[in-house]
Amino acid sequence: MTSNCWGYGEDDGPFFWHKGYPIAQGNRQSPINIVTSETVYDSSLSPLIVSYEHCTSISISNNGCSVAVEYADTEQGPVIEGGPLSDAYRLKQFHFHWGHKDYHGSEHTVDGKTYASELHLVHWNTSKYQTFREAAAASDGLAVLGVFLEAGEEHQGLLKITDALNMVKFKGRTADLKEFNPKCLLPKNLKYWTYPGSLTTPPLHESVIWIVFEEPIEVAKKQMEKFRMLLFSQEEEDEKFMENNFRPPQPLKGRQVCASYN
Ligand SMILES: NS(=O)(=O)/N=C1/NCCS1
Numbered sequence: 696m697t698s699n700c701w702g703y704g705e706d707d708g709p710f711f712w713h714k715g716y717p718i719a720q721g722n723r724q725s726p727i728n729i730v731t732s733e734t735v736y737d738s739s740l741s742p743l744i745v746s747y748e749h750c751t752s753i754s755i756s757n758n759g760c761s762v763a764v765e766y767a768d769t770e771q772g773p774v775i776e777g778g779p780l781s782d783a784y785r786l787k788q789f790h791f792h793w794g795h796k797d798y799h800g801s802e803h804t805v806d807g808k809t810y811a812s813e814l815h816l817v818h819w820n821t822s823k824y825q826t827f828r829e830a831a832a833a834s835d836g837l838a839v840l841g842v843f844l845e846a847g848e849e850h851q852g853l854l855k856i857t858d859a860l861n862m863v864k865f866k867g868r869t870a871d872l873k874e875f876n877p878k879c880l881l882p883k884n885l886k887y888w889t890y891p892g893s894l895t896t897p898p899l900h901e902s903v904i905w906i907v908f909e910e911p912i913e914v915a916k917k918q919m920e921k922f923r924m925l926l927f928s929q930e931e932e933d934e935k936f937m938e939n940n941f942r943p944p945q946p947l948k949g950r951q952v953c954a955s956y957n
């Protein structure tokens with residue numbers, strides 16, 4: 696399985712990834728099932744500080760496995776710090792994972808419960824590393840915020856994203872998306888779980904400090920349906936609808952999941 700021939704299909708999906716990426720069977724893989732009765736309240740976890748005031752989003756694109764909004768890599772960019780983080784981590788991009796139907800689609804699960812989708816806000820450690828690429832391969836290089844999406848009321852802040860999806864229907868398409876501040880996509884309550892894990896897509900680097908919010912955000916069914924009209928395929932290829940682009944939970948291998956609340 697070479698670098699760019701992985702996917703979510705029957706013959707290139709998550710159960711095959713270990714052939715090209717042996718780390719898939721490593722000791723700190725993600726996602727995981729969060730067993731709430733086994734999480735441990737860590738009173739040393741300070742509040743997470745989300746400083747998204749200067750949000751220079753650039754574009755929204757269909758990269759063939761998800762839809763991602765990219766941010767400019769500038770000193771004044773949006774950052775997170777505090778919580779389980781020892782350094783400042785700068786927002787690089789955010790993207791989503793979702794299912795064929797609303798009952799599944801998230802990557803992390805909570806006591807076995809799946810959600811319709813999961814938003815990942817991907818940040819990199821600019822205190823210790825020079826580039827995202829370098830950070831993505833380092834054990835403390837990335838911090839990803841995970842937000843669960845469940846079907847319910849229309850999400851006003853997400854409208855700017857779901858209304859732009861028709862411009863990036865095909866793999867490889869990119870469209871301008873300026874000044875989008877993703878703070879509106881975070882839940883009201885920032886209680887979270889945190890644990891050491893990995894990218895959930897190849898190369899599956901074990902470089903992520905995961906921060907998964909307990910409270911889901913609500914999005915309308917029609918907004919979820921817009922994600923499902925995206926395609927894994929390019930314009931001139933046979934249509935393959937982009938759905939079920941999630942990796943199932945991986946073995947915990949003795950890791951401790953900490954809770955920011957008691
Ligand atoms: N889903 S994820 O956020 O863990 N995976 C990624 N791969 C490249 C950038 S983020």
Ligand SMILES: [Zn+2]
Nearest residue numbers: 790792815895
């Ligand atoms: Zn992701």
